[in-house]
Ligand SMILES: C[C@](O)(CO)[C@H](O)COP(=O)(O)OP(=O)(O)OC[C@H]1O[C@@H](n2ccc(N)nc2=O)[C@H](O)[C@@H]1O
């Protein structure tokens with residue numbers, strides 16, 4: 001075993017997101033389809049034998065001890081009783097607060113990376129349960145397969161989806177997930193659908209009307225992208241996306257977007273980059 005490990009933390013898209021209701025604890029019952037993108041943060045881990053957890057690459061506005069990477073590492077260390085620590089470096093590429101799951105994916109990569117480096121041999125069920133306590137989106141990244149999710153996002157059913165190319169536009173605004181879910185105008189009464197009807201292309205994002213109203217930058221991005229392709233919000237935003245049969249088709253549209261609206265092109269994948277890399281390591 002090497003004492004150093006570099007792994008990707010890929011983005012996700014919510015291809016649709018329905019809000020069915022609100023639980024007593026304030027969390028929302030939802031239905032969503034998750035697919036991964038071949039576009040990722042990169043994390044490097046090195047063993048420490050003094051038990052310290054140190055993240056050497058701060059994110060602006062996120063204190064060291066609140067970073068989901070540090071929180072994930074400390075929880076895994078405590079719950080496993082492991083005496084080892086880690087030095088961690090993050091190359092941040094996913095927009096923070098973008099609705100593409102950057103923080104959750106970093107947390108999941110940390111759990112899987114340190115499970116490997118510390119040789120804990122925790123199974124995916126145990127890691128996903130720990131991850132759920134860090135964020136509703138962490139379990140799908142731990143499991144690494146495109147999924148239909150219910151509950152607060154933790155009841156996952158693997159699905160096989162087409163793997164088109166996506167153009168993801170990144171409005172330059174940070175959308176707070178908690179604020180969107182607390183918005184009085186958010187509709188919370190969509191009827192439950194069958195996974196089959198959603199896989200056939202049914203569905204929408206129930207957060208989109210509220211986010212469009214509160215964040216003009218997101219509304220403008222949707223208007224721009226809709227000139228070329230049917231565009232939709234992912235998660236609670238800010239990112240919006242459209243799908244294309246080939247990379248070339250997506251690139252052509254990307255080149256026509258104004259410089260004020262950054263974007264990237266990536267393929268949708270049913271097995272996450274992280275899990276493809278871990279399989280190579282095994
Ligand atoms: C919108 C999605 O990205 C869709 O994939 C997720 O449901 C959000 O996942 P996340 O960012 O991991 O969310 P968390 O960190 O667990 O929660 C952030 C905040 O969003 C709200 N929240 C989140 C998930 C959910 N099912 N209901 C909620 O009401 C809660 O107010 C919570 O305080």
Ligand SMILES: Nc1ncnc2c1ncn2[C@@H]1O[C@H](COP(=O)(O)OP(=O)(O)OP(=O)(O)O)[C@@H](O)[C@H]1O
Pocket residue numbers: 059061062066067068069095096097098099100101102103104106107137175177235236237238
């Ligand atoms: N490693 C991390 N990367 C990004 N954000 C982090 C991280 N650790 C903590 N955070 C905090 O989490 C918040 C949400 O970040 P994130 O980039 O995951 O949002 P998001 O893409 O909207 O996520 P989701 O789609 O899961 O709602 C940030 O505003 C930041 O304060």
